[in-house]
Amino acid sequence: MMEWLPLAMVMVSLIAGVAIFLLGEQRQLARTLLNLGAALVKLALVAFISMLVIVDQAPEFRLALLPGLDLVLRADALSLLFTTLSAVLWLITTVYAIAYLERSENRARFFGFFSICVASTMGIAMAGNLFTFFIFYELLTLATWPLVAHSGTRAAILGARSYLRYTLTGSAVFLVGLIWLYGLAGSRDFIVGGGLDEIGIDEHVELRIIFVFLVIGMGVKAALVPMHSWLPKAMVAPAPVSALLHAVAVVKAGAFGLVRLVEDVYGPELVAELGMGHLLAVAAAFTIIYGSVMALRQTDIKRRLAFSTVSQVSYITLGIAVGGVMATTGGMVHLVHQGLMKITLFFCAGIFAAVLGVKHIDQLEGLGRRMPWTALSFTVAGLGMIGLPPMAGFVSKYHLGAGAVAVGAWWVIPVLIASTLLNAAYFLPLIKRMWMDPEPDQWPHPVTLSRLETGGLVVPTVLTAAISVLVGLFAAHPLSPLSWVLGIVTEYFP
Amino acid sequence: MTMIAESLAGLVFIPLGMPLLVLLLPGRARGYLCFAAVLALPLCLLPLTQEVWSGNEITLALAEFHPPLGIVWYLDGLALIMLWLTAIVAVPVSLHALTSFPPNEESGRGFWPLWMMLLAGINALFLSADLFNLYVTLEMITLAGVAMIGIGGKALALKAAMRYLLLGLLASVLYLLAVGLIYGQTGALDIYLVGERLETGHLASTALVLMMTGLLVKSAIFPMHVWLPAAHGNAPGPVSAILSGLVVKVSLYMLIRIWFWIAGDWELPAAATALGLLGAGAILYGSVAALVQPRLKMVIAYSTVAQLGYVMILFPLASVGAFRAASYQLLAHGLAKAAMFLAAANILKSLGTDRLNALTDLDRKMPVDLFAFTLAAVSIMGLPPSGGFLAKWLLLEAAWKQDAWGWLVLVSVGSLLSAAYLFRVIALTCFHPGRRHGPTRWQPPPSSATNAALILALLAIAAGFTSAPVLDLIDASLPPGGIWP
Numbered sequence: 001m002m003e004w005l006p007l008a009m010v011m012v013s014l015i016a017g018v019a020i021f022l023l024g025e026q027r028q029l030a031r032t033l034l035n036l037g038a039a040l041v042k043l044a045l046v047a048f049i050s051m052l053v054i055v056d057q058a059p060e061f062r063l064a065l066l067p068g069l070d071l072v073l074r075a076d077a078l079s080l081l082f083t084t085l086s087a088v089l090w091l092i093t094t095v096y097a098i099a100y101l102e103r104s105e106n107r108a109r110f111f112g113f114f115s116i117c118v119a120s121t122m123g124i125a126m127a128g129n130l131f132t133f134f135i136f137y138e139l140l141t142l143a144t145w146p147l148v149a150h151s152g153t154r155a156a157i158l159g160a161r162s163y164l165r166y167t168l169t170g171s172a173v174f175l176v177g178l179i180w181l182y183g184l185a186g187s188r189d190f191i192v193g194g195g196l197d198e199i200g201i202d203e204h205v206e207l208r209i210i211f212v213f214l215v216i217g218m219g220v221k222a223a224l225v226p227m228h229s230w231l232p233k234a235m236v237a238p239a240p241v242s243a244l245l246h247a248v249a250v251v252k253a254g255a256f257g258l259v260r261l262v263e264d265v266y267g268p269e270l271v272a273e274l275g276m277g278h279l280l281a282v283a284a285a286f287t288i289i290y291g292s293v294m295a296l297r298q299t300d301i302k303r304r305l306a307f308s309t310v311s312q313v314s315y316i317t318l319g320i321a322v323g324g325v326m327a328t329t330g331g332m333v334h335l336v337h338q339g340l341m342k343i344t345l346f347f348c349a350g351i352f353a354a355v356l357g358v359k360h361i362d363q364l365e366g367l368g369r370r371m372p373w374t375a376l377s378f379t380v381a382g383l384g385m386i387g388l389p390p391m392a393g394f395v396s397k398y399h400l401g402a403g404a405v406a407v408g409a410w411w412v413i414p415v416l417i418a419s420t421l422l423n424a425a426y427f428l429p430l431i432k433r434m435w436m437d438p439e440p441d442q443w444p445h446p447v448t449l450s451r452l453e454t455g456g457l458v459v460p461t462v463l464t465a466a467i468s469v470l471v472g473l474f475a476a477h478p479l480s481p482l483s484w485v486l487g488i489v490t491e492y493f494p
Numbered sequence: 495m496t497m498i499a500e501s502l503a504g505l506v507f508i509p510l511g512m513p514l515l516v517l518l519l520p521g522r523a524r525g526y527l528c529f530a531a532v533l534a535l536p537l538c539l540l541p542l543t544q545e546v547w548s549g550n551e552i553t554l555a556l557a558e559f560h561p562p563l564g565i566v567w568y569l570d571g572l573a574l575i576m577l578w579l580t581a582i583v584a585v586p587v588s589l590h591a592l593t594s595f596p597p598n599e600e601s602g603r604g605f606w607p608l609w610m611m612l613l614a615g616i617n618a619l620f621l622s623a624d625l626f627n628l629y630v631t632l633e634m635i636t637l638a639g640v641a642m643i644g645i646g647g648k649a650l651a652l653k654a655a656m657r658y659l660l661l662g663l664l665a666s667v668l669y670l671l672a673v674g675l676i677y678g679q680t681g682a683l684d685i686y687l688v689g690e691r692l693e694t695g696h697l698a699s700t701a702l703v704l705m706m707t708g709l710l711v712k713s714a715i716f717p718m719h720v721w722l723p724a725a726h727g728n729a730p731g732p733v734s735a736i737l738s739g740l741v742v743k744v745s746l747y748m749l750i751r752i753w754f755w756i757a758g759d760w761e762l763p764a765a766a767t768a769l770g771l772l773g774a775g776a777i778l779y780g781s782v783a784a785l786v787q788p789r790l791k792m793v794i795a796y797s798t799v800a801q802l803g804y805v806m807i808l809f810p811l812a813s814v815g816a817f818r819a820a821s822y823q824l825l826a827h828g829l830a831k832a833a834m835f836l837a838a839a840n841i842l843k844s845l846g847t848d849r850l851n852a853l854t855d856l857d858r859k860m861p862v863d864l865f866a867f868t869l870a871a872v873s874i875m876g877l878p879p880s881g882g883f884l885a886k887w888l889l890l891e892a893a894w895k896q897d898a899w900g901w902l903v904l905v906s907v908g909s910l911l912s913a914a915y916l917f918r919v920i921a922l923t924c925f926h927p928g929r930r931h932g933p934t935r936w937q938p939p940p941s942s943a944t945n946a947a948l949i950l951a952l953l954a955i956a957a958g959f960t961s962a963p964v965l966d967l968i969d970a971s972l973p974p975g976g977i978w979p
Contacts, residue, residue: 021861021865063959064962065879065884065958065959065961066884066887066888066961066962066965067961067962067965069887109857109924134878135878135879135883138877138878139878139879142872142877145917146924146925149921149924149925150925152924152925152926156925157921157925157926160921160925161917161921164913164917168910168913169910172906172907172909172910173906175886175887175890175906176890176902176906179887179890179891179894179902180894182891183891183894183895
């Protein structure tokens with residue numbers, strides 16, 4: 001009975017997605033109930049499975065797709081970190097999306113693929129081996145493509161095409177790496193510390209090449225430079241999609257994959273021995289700086305946020321690549337922290353654009369008085385991104401920096417400092433404009449909305465902003481993401 | 495044993511008897527009788543499957559005459575898989591044909607007897623292990639296929655049918671010549687006997703080249719594919735599905751049989767590589783051509799040219815893994831391609847055109863047909879979870895095991911190209927900026943026709959979950975020699 005639970009986690013959203021398609025465009029109430037119902041059921045499932053994992057009864061689902069090649073879905077501490085994040089943010093984003101897309105076209109299609117997208121994310125989180133991970137990783141590409149193209153404008157179609165080019169090419173490389181790895185080492189489940197070290201020293205060159213292939217496969221979605229340029233183009237998607245893409249689904253799937261690759265496939269020791277940790281860390285550091293510099297040069301709010309994601313997600317990569325208890329903790333916990341802050345920022349950008357037509361950074365002047373709650377949320381998340389103590393971003397950066405010093409990687413410190421300065425340079429002027437500058441006479445495209453609709457947009461935004469503050473403030477609490485991650489990491493570095 | 499013999503006979507003689515029987519019946523009843531005959535095929539296969547499963551190959555000497563004089567039917571795992579593919583594709587296709595070729599109308603009067611003949615031919619071919627018998631059944635299939643393309647009498651279709659017929663006849667002549675040479679040397683026609691008796695030499699090589707060339711033409715392997723796109727792209731309704739899903743697989747199956755069962759241990763690496771290179775040409779050329787087609791059915795037809803290329807990689811690899819991969823590819827492609835052509839037939843019939851720029855807005859007009867097409871596309875692109883993905887995985891794995899990096903890269907590039915031409919279609923139908931420029935007058939297809947496409951598409955996806963029984967059958971029927979473990 002228990003072994004069906006992981007499958008149920010995936011199926012809840014998948015069935016909801018299919019049901020939404022079948023309901024059609026007009027049945028709005030039924031669709032809303034289905035959306036929210038599925039999200040709540042999923043949260044309950046996550047809670048139940050978490051308890052099972054805590055008492056060491058992690059459920060596992062297994063199905064042989066080919067002889068010796070199993071589809072494995074299971075819950076462990078790391079997958080729960082990601083599923084909890086996804087389940088919580090899915091619920092909040094659904095509320096936001098329902099309000100955001102009020103009266104727009106093709107909502108059945110939107111919410112259908114939205115649900116399938118979450119189902120794939122669940123599959124990625126619960127995947128028990130790299131093969132299963134790959135299957136859901138591909139499914140995620142398929143499910144997000146229609147969301148990026150959703151508006152059907154020329155820019156949207158081009159953005160979606162670019163997205164497909166990058167991700168499908170990436171997954172072709174991924175697949176070759178996967179075949180190679182399985183040929184060399186056989187099919188194996190994710191285990192703490194990897195387990196590839198039994199492979200002889202003769203194969204180390206091959207293991208290095210495979211590692212690079214797999215990093216390319218995952219790096220495309222994680223937007224590692226130079227495989228990042230689909231991400232700013234995918235900004236044409238509706239705000240809730242961008243929010244989900246940047247916080248939980250696509251970009252995070254890539255980052256989560258890198259975590260699995262380093263920790264559970266190769267194992268941190270072997271990665272270091274092969275010299276791959278260093279390579280990955282340099283790539284991540286470069287991405288962090290490059291993304292920040294590019295963000296600084298953008299004048300469109302969503303594009304600036306997109307490049308900020310390129311930079312911030314690489315903190316996760318940097319943490320696991322540097323290795324050691326502290327740095328790994330910093331990287332993994334940023335998976336959650338970045339998700340919360342970035343989703344808030346995109347929610348805000350969506351509200352600015354939908355309610356006032358504000359898309360450009362110059363148009364933010366005086367916005368703080370016009371919509372204080374949204375501006376406050378933006379400010380809080382922005383400050384968090386910069387890493388102002390005691391915000392969530394600070395907790396991540398502190399662990400990263402201290403961890404890097406602990407393993408002797410001093411060079412990480414200047415990278416972190418530079419990145420923080422750049423973050424400040426591209427967030428603080430926006431915050432200053434919102435609060436200090438006078439309100440303009442005329443907003444670009446003001447829309448009068450009913451109170452409820454604005455509420456549907458603002459409440460989720462304030463909620464995610466509040467959570468992002470709380471996880472930073474109460475980082476030492478035993479139920480905080482940080483404590484959970486510390487629990488995971490101590491297994492890798494006993 | 496009688497149960498087995500009757501089942502074997504049923505596979506061939508039930509459809510073979512239909513064309514005569516339906517002459518006695520009034521219009522509508524003909525269609526239902528033929529449909530019932532198609533439904534009987536899986537029932538005939540059940541006892542056979544049980545027998546092959548328990549590890550026995552089935553041999554039946556017709557009228558108790560044994561080779562070299564008599565005709566013998568063999569059934570091993572590979573043939574059984576192909577028979578199942580035929581039966582499984584035939585059921586939804588017939589369901590579709592009940593509405594697209596109504597039995598009481600002119601088109602239906604032509605379609606149903608031909609379809610039954612074709613089915614009898616296909617089933618008989620898979621049961622044959624005798625070079626001359628294979629020839630006769632292959633002719634039966636080609637002639638029925640050509641005639642089916644011509645149903646409806648559209649000029650383009652007739653022209654394509656003519657070209658198919660002429661090239662098909664040329665191929666037959668080559669094949670028959672080779673059969674003559676082989677019979678002259680060995681005095682046998684049975685594949686297993688020929689395999690034992692035929693000695694390598696100029697004569698044997700000539701025969702093999704002739705035979706392979708003929709079959710390559712019939713299977714439309716690049717660059718002998720020239721007849722296929724027009725024929726499959728212009729054939730009416732479900733006929734395209736039959737041709738692309740089943741008919742090309744038949745000659746490809748023969749190609750595999752003859753190469754591995756007769757010439758299995760002849761050590762012909764150069765020729766094997768050449769066959770693989772033809773496959774590479776097919777994959778690259780077919781995909782690029784599919785990318786620039788203005789009509790949906792032509793895209794699908796060129797996709798067939800490309801997809802058949804993957805099977806050809808079996809020849810240079812020649813391993814157990816490649817055998818599994820090629821067989822699974824035949825199966826998965828048969829299901830997905832039939833689904834695609836059925837969906838395309840519905841679209842063409844409803845909108846009156848299948849030009850891609852008229853298909854914008856299809857997601858609102860015919861969502862289920864488009865969904866079926868998309869599911870089939872997932873399998874063709876080799877994305878998980880689908881039969882096509884498992885076939886691609888097996889092929890990549892087989893290539894890796896022999897360090898055949900060239901083939902590995904080819905397969906990866908090929909699947910990217912297939913994604914390019916299929917996503918082009920899907921993007922046009924759902925997200926075209928100039929939406930609502932398609933025809934304003936259209937009629938939804940009958941729900942049974944839509945369901946037929948959907949069933950096949952779902953089966954193509956389901957093939958991504960249940961590989962074990964199929965792979966067991968393949969493993970039990972590997973060629974006698976000449977392949978890597």
